[in-house]
Amino acid sequence: MNLQVLCNGVAHLKIPKFGDHITWNRATLCIHNVVVGKLWIDNYGEVLVRNYSTGEMSRVRFHKATSREQCRISGKVLTTNY
Numbered sequence: 001m002n003l004q005v006l007c008n009g010v011a012h013l014k015i016p017k018f019g020d021h022i023t024w025n026r027a028t029l030c031i032h033n034v035v036v037g038k039l040w041i042d043n044y045g046e047v048l049v050r051n052y053s054t055g056e057m058s059r060v061r062f063h064k065a066t067s068r069e070q071c072r073i074s075g076k077v078l079t080t081n082y
Contacts, residue, residue, distance in 0.1 A: 001036075005029040024049040027062045042070075055079055 007026035014021050027045040044064040050057045060075035 001034050003031040003034050005031070019053050021052045022049065023052070030064075 006028055010023045010025050012021070012023050024047055027043040027047050030042045030044065032040050032042065042065045044062045047060045047062065048057065049060065056077070056079055058075055058077045060073060063069075063072040063074070065071070
């Protein structure tokens with residue numbers, strides 16, 4: 001049995017020394033083998049990281065673990081014009 005946790009909301013990080021205000025949403029958390037078997041955790045989904053001070057943005061995708069591959073991450077760094 002698996003347990004999926006959908007994390008709503010946005011996390012904020014402010015770095016006053018540099019004037020940065022960074023936000024990101026959370027990926028889906030999945031806990032595998034809750035009842036029987038070896039317990040393990042997987043994160044998957046898209047995370048948008050945005051620096052409101054500079055306009056920089058990145059999209060990071062956490063891919064679901066498979067029997068052949070675990071911990072695969074891909075992403076792009078973008079800039080936006082506010």
